[in-house]
Amino acid sequence: MIEASKLTKSFYYQGKKSTIFKNLSFKIETGESIAILGANGAGKSTLLRILGGIDLPDSGTIHTDSTISWPVGLVGGFQGSLTGRENVTFVSRIYAEKKKVSEKVRYVEEFAELGVYFDRPFKTYSSGMRSRVTFGLSMAFDFDVYLIDEVTAAGDQRFREKSKRLLMEKKKSADFLMVDHNLWGLKLHCDRAFILDGGKIEEFNDLDEAVALHTERLLATPPQRGIEE
Amino acid sequence: MQRLSGWQVQWRVVDALVYRELRTRVSDVKGGFLGVLVQPLGLIAIWVLFLTAINAHRGGSLNVVLFLGSGTILFTIFSQIFCRSVTAMEANEALLFYKPVKPIDTVIARTICETGLYTCCLLVVCVGTWIVLDQVYMSNLGLFFFTILLAACIGFSSGLIVMVVSHVMPGFKQTAFWIPRILWFLSGVPFRYWVFPPSTRFLFVWNPLMHIIELNRKSMSDDYFTPVANLEYAIVWAASLLTVSLWFYYNYERKLLTQ
Numbered sequence: 414m415i416e417a418s419k420l421t422k423s424f425y426y427q428g429k430k431s432t433i434f435k436n437l438s439f440k441i442e443t444g445e446s447i448a449i450l451g452a453n454g455a456g457k458s459t460l461l462r463i464l465g466g467i468d469l470p471d472s473g474t475i476h477t478d479s480t481i482s483w484p485v486g487l488v489g490g491f492q493g494s495l496t497g498r499e500n501v502t503f504v505s506r507i508y509a510e511k512k513k514v515s516e517k518v519r520y521v522e523e524f525a526e527l528g529v530y531f532d533r534p535f536k537t538y539s540s541g542m543r544s545r546v547t548f549g550l551s552m553a554f555d556f557d558v559y560l561i562d563e564v565t566a567a568g569d570q571r572f573r574e575k576s577k578r579l580l581m582e583k584k585k586s587a588d589f590l591m592v593d594h595n596l597w598g599l600k601l602h603c604d605r606a607f608i609l610d611g612g613k614i615e616e617f618n619d620l621d622e623a624v625a626l627h628t629e630r631l632l633a634t635p636p637q638r639g640i641e642e
Numbered sequence: 643m644q645r646l647s648g649w650q651v652q653w654r655v656v657d658a659l660v661y662r663e664l665r666t667r668v669s670d671v672k673g674g675f676l677g678v679l680v681q682p683l684g685l686i687a688i689w690v691l692f693l694t695a696i697n698a699h700r701g702g703s704l705n706v707v708l709f710l711g712s713g714t715i716l717f718t719i720f721s722q723i724f725c726r727s728v729t730a731m732e733a734n735e736a737l738l739f740y741k742p743v744k745p746i747d748t749v750i751a752r753t754i755c756e757t758g759l760y761t762c763c764l765l766v767v768c769v770g771t772w773i774v775l776d777q778v779y780m781s782n783l784g785l786f787f788f789t790i791l792l793a794a795c796i797g798f799s800s801g802l803i804v805m806v807v808s809h810v811m812p813g814f815k816q817t818a819f820w821i822p823r824i825l826w827f828l829s830g831v832p833f834r835y836w837v838f839p840p841s842t843r844f845l846f847v848w849n850p851l852m853h854i855i856e857l858n859r860k861s862m863s864d865d866y867f868t869p870v871a872n873l874e875y876a877i878v879w880a881a882s883l884l885t886v887s888l889w890f891y892y893n894y895e896r897k898l899l900t901q
Contacts, residue, residue: 466741469900481741489736492666499665506658507742 415441415464415481415558420473422459433459434612436473443479443557446589448599448620450627451609457592458562460609464590465560479557479588486547486564493536497527497546500535501553508554517553524549524575544568552579559583561591561602577601596624651742659743659751667755678759679766682718686710686767689832703865705775711767712858713831715760716790720797720851721822722756723749727801728818731809731898738899745898746891749801757794764790768862785861785873789854795880796850799887806894829855835870850879 417439423432433456441447449457462468465481483490491500498518505517522531525545530538538546545568551559561580568576580589580602589602599606599620606623608615610630617623646654668675689710726733727749734748768780780786808815828849834856835846846852847870856871 467739469896471900483739483741487736487739490739491736492662494669495662495665499662503658503662503665504740506661507655507740 414443415475415477415479417464418474418476420460420463420470420475422456422463422468422470432612434609434614437614438473439607439614439616441588441590444588445605446584446591446603448603448606448623449590449592449609450599450606450623452631455609456612457609461560461562461590461592482551482554482556482559485551485559485561486544487551488543488547491535491543491547494534496533497525497531497535497538498522501546501550504550505553520553521546521549524552524579541568541572545572548572548576552583556587558588558590561589561593563593596628600624652744652747655742655744655747656750656754659737659747660754663751663755667759675759675762679763682711682714682760682763683767685714689714693832702863702867704859704863705771707767707771707775708862709859710832711764711771712862713829713855715764715767716793716855716858717822717826717829717831717851719756719760719790719793720800721826722760723753723794723797723801724804724822725819726752726756727805728808728815730801730805744895745805746802746895749798749805753794753798753801756797757790761787761790779863780861781864782861785857789858789861789876792854792876792880793851793858795884796854799880799883802887802891803883806890806898809898810894825849825851828852831855834868850876853879 417437420437421432421435423430425431437460449460451457459468461484463470464475465483466475467483490504492503495503501518501521502514505514509517525531525542527538527542527545530542531546535543535546544564548564548568564576584602591599591603593599603620606617606620606627608617608623608627608630617626668678673680686707690706693706693710730748730752731745734743734745737743737748738745804814804818804821808818828846829851830846835843835852838846853871853873853876856868857873857876860866860868860871
């Protein structure tokens, strides 16, 4: 369960304050996967980061009894000069017991199917190879909730099929908070939807209705990106 | 996932960061441990040549290589931690996406790595001098390692403060890089404080790093005369700075974690 109460978030740029959203309150029950919809810059990724505890709101609180993943497919934490294996070992040492680290590394190695490249510096990888390692790493750990931000479009057809199957498998025991412009992917994995628009949130129990409204709004009007103060 | 106590989480994070830091710092690409040795040994070699050429070594009974090795390496432990902490938040921003990782962990890991690596450097210098000149007595091994610990503690504490200040006031970064450069002269690294006129000695005597370096030299030779160096003074400085830095970090952690 994740319960957010009166979340407000703003950013400062050159002395100007832009409020991304104000007083958002909602509750996500265990067993529910949520699609977060909204135009570019509406604050979807920011909300996802705040729910994951990676960023902090200006005000408001979040209560949760679930373990929440880092954003699936995150590349940023990887050191370019280290090999795929070393980077995976680093994250595994944080999240797994020492005796299970090699098991996690082996899992990612098998999932990524990079062969000898797994032992080469991460900075030499193509974007597809990076996706394989980072996605595999996220899936190597069992979280209650996975944060999935625009990840299903990465990689080649074989990788996309493989990751889709893995996500379906994970869905049996975990929930997803998903941000994706691939609306088909959202429909496949999510039960409900939130639309973020103009700093406010609207909740929908019917995913199809939310997707239809979101598409209609996108095509009809220019999106509102935060509230400048 | 298994639920862990705060200490267990921090232990795992620091362990992982130390692994990452060592792999990066001592990678094959950078020449391994030899790559780490090059900078301080090069600096020591240049100063040995310079001091010998002008006949200016005033280290008393202590061999010039050990005199410079102690000063250079202890100061490098401090300055490496300090300088890397100035840009620690930008450099490690992506790591904070892994929720258990907190900014303080990156400074702890760096302190452990730099202290470990440069202690090994100092031991290499001591063993090398012993092999070539047979002039290492190591009269007080406890003091030798304790002074290294004090230098690391001062590096960690000032690194923590400078990380917070640089994040809250980005304009401070340029100024911050000057601090170790000034302290280098005021710590008696190449010259002891008493080669300078008595009226200027107050500039050196307040500096805990000067006391630490002098005590480290003393630990290698009983005959090394250093009347001003005071262990209690260095300990009080290190403990006070550590307390202030932790208080400072505790009060600003939320700001560091807010994007």
